[in-house]
Amino acid sequence: MSELNYADDDELFEEETIDEQELEVEEIDSDDDAEMNSDELQSTVTLTIEDAVDFVDSTLSPRRALAADYYEGAPLGNEQEGRSTAQTMDVRDTIQAFLPSLMRIFCGSDQVVEYAPRMPEDIGAAKQATDYVNFILNSDQDQAYVTILYSAFKDALLKGAGFLKYVWRETENVQTQELDNLDEQSLAALSADPGAEITSLNTIVGPGGLPLSSVTVTTRETIGRVKVESVPPEELLVNRSARDFADADLVAHRRYITVSELVSMGYEFDEMVNFVTDQDDFSFTNEEAEQRGFFDMNTNFDEDPSRQRVLYVEAYMRVDVDGDGVSELRMICTVGSQYEIVRNEPADQIPFAMFCCDPEPHSFFGGSIADLTMDIQRIKSAVLRASLDSLAMSTHPRIAFVEGQASLEDLMNSEPGNIIRMRQPGAVVPFNLPYVGADAFGMMEYLDEMRENRTGISKAASGLSPDQLQSSTQQAVNQTIEAAQQRTELIARLFAENGMTRLYSGILQLITKFQDETRIVRLTNQFVPMNPESWDPKMDVTSNVQLGSGGQRERMQMLQGINQIQEKLLTQFGPDNPIVNVQNLYNSLQAIMEAGGLKDAGTGKYFTSPADYQPPPQEPPPPDIQEQLIQVQMAEIQANIDKKSAELQLEREKMIRDDDRLRDKNEADVVLKAAELEARYGAQINVAQIKANAERDREMVRSLAQGPGQPNAQP
Helix, strand or coil, X not given: CHHHHHHHHHHHHHHHHHHHHHHHHHHHHHHXXXXXXXXXXXXXXXXXXXXXXHHHHHHHHHHHHHHHHXXXXXXXXXXXXXXXCCCCCHHHHHHHHHHHHHHXXXXXXXXXXXXXXXXXXXXXXXXXXXXXXHHHHHHCCCCCHHHHHHHHHHHHHHHCCEEEEEEEEXXXXXXXXXXXXXXXXXXXXXXXXXXXXXXXXXXXXXXHHCEEEEEEEEEEEEEEEEEEEEECHHHEEECCCCCCCCCCCEEEEEEEEEHHHHHHCCCCHHHHHHHECCHHHCCCCCHHHHHHCCCCCCCCCCCCHHHCEEEEEEEEEEECCCCXXXXXXXXXXXXXXXXXXXXXXXXXXXXXXXXXXXXXXXXXXXXXXXXXXXXXXXXXXXXXXXXHHHHHHHHCCXXXXXXXXXXXXXXXXXXXXXXXXXXXXXXXXXXXXXXXHHHHHHHHHHHHHHHHHHHCCCHHXXXXXXXXXXXXXXHHHHHHHHHHHHHHHHHHHHHHHHHHHHHHHHHHHHHHHHCCCCEEEEECCEEEEECHHHCCCCCEEEECCXXXXXXXXXXXXXXXXXXXXXHHHHHHHCCCCCCCCHHHHHHHHHHHHHHCCCCCHHHXXXXXXXXXXXXXXXXXXXXXXXXXXXXHHHHHHHHHHHHHHHHHHHHHHHHHHHHHHHHHHHHHHHHHHHHHHHHHHCCCCCHHHHHHHHHHHHHHHHHHHHCCCCCCCCC
């Protein structure tokens, strides 16, 4: 029984194992089925975009179009025929008062936003990255960076949101040249160049029978750059439940672009012409776009299909395509009114930066300056119109007349001094009304004060009147101006922390990802190589817009005070003291120049950095007087020694010359004497041996004359 039970248990265990394996297979199959197919993705994308379009066009666009109408001074809709239609421009005046200060803050210095290193080894890279991105923004754009920022800031103040888009864009630079008289080697080298395309070739026989070629060459060079552009608010779509870029399910850029632009982006011409929008359907159903007059185009482009326009949506969506339960950020591009998907690829970031002057908590879009001033403009316009109507009624009163007793033609003629014909006296009676428009001035001042309290823009923001300056102390004047500028500083801080930091962070990620070659750029009058591949793309971005620390004048005074203290400490304790050094003094001078609006403060134009200073070589100190006397005495002793040596040398040379003359005389005497002996006695005398012995004796004498250690002098 026990063995059977064991066997039954084993079979049961095997059946359970098989069932678990089958379950795992079914789970794997179910995961495969969970992947989103093309139809499901198309449906999801279409529904999400259509909901965002409805949110923007129906909810946001009318309010923003109304703000633009107030800014442009469009009719309010309550005008009456025969009455004044004058209108104040509070919305325009307030926004125009904000813009100069904001542009000065963000364009007056290159240090508004900086990269902060995460590790000590990234300090140099952070400084380089800041300089390089500033160069990109000011030099690589299709239009001036000031104009781009101005558009975004104005949209933010007027419509509550200004958008900048930053992308890496590659353009092809094509140049055509004609080259003549190329030999075979030059032609072969040109043909081997992958960037050169020979479009025409003509070969002739040159001198000596060598072939010469004339060619037309087209060179193509692909150049990649970061491009920043201002996006009209009506072109940007966001899902209605989004709070910010981090949790937005959809952020899309919709626009009508030409077929030619789509082809340059890599799409097929034959496919794109099928999505061309009819002229009658040329609309977002968006009041802002219609207000711009973008769709008032009656030109027929049938003769040139490449100029016809297609609705193109570049959407950044978080969607679970692979079925793992986690939504991934993807760039999905669509064309046509049905939003047909033509591109779907992963995305690293949402390439948009938003500027909002009055953020609304827990909402993607905030308020605008126009929202704070439109009602004031409407009320002031009504008061102004009433005042002008009163003035018109008092200067040109209405006239009552007895019908048939006065000439209507004369009454209708308002020429001064005109005669009115009457049949009887009193047939014409003017209705004189007193002018009461002056009573409206108090209301106008009250409304101006209300606008100042809401926006912070007042006369004090740009300076007080002479009367106020005469009756106020310097401290009171400064406090008044500072209080008026606090709202501008707050908006600048919001722009810097939310918009500019995102812009700089996005550009850093683009250049570290796509720029794979070193680029030589001109920075501070020097040509510097830039290679972002080694930079950290996640470097922190910090803004330097000050808030709550006083105005520009107070900051300048504080820096000047610090500079004076530094100079005093350096004078008292010298450059090698533990409190301040020369580098600290240079930093304060540079900060003073930057606070004064000098953008080239760090170029070395005004002050040279101590780190770049190369001191001249130091001259040796003058010798001591005692050392000089010793050196003079040593020189005299050496001169005497040299003189004695020279005299001894002359004496030795004289002795050698005398010895040579004596030797020559002795040799001559020996030869003569030997000849006499041979002639007289017939004896054989060895003259050579006699000369050798004499030469040996002479060498011994010369050695003794030269002294020990001296080389043998040559005759």
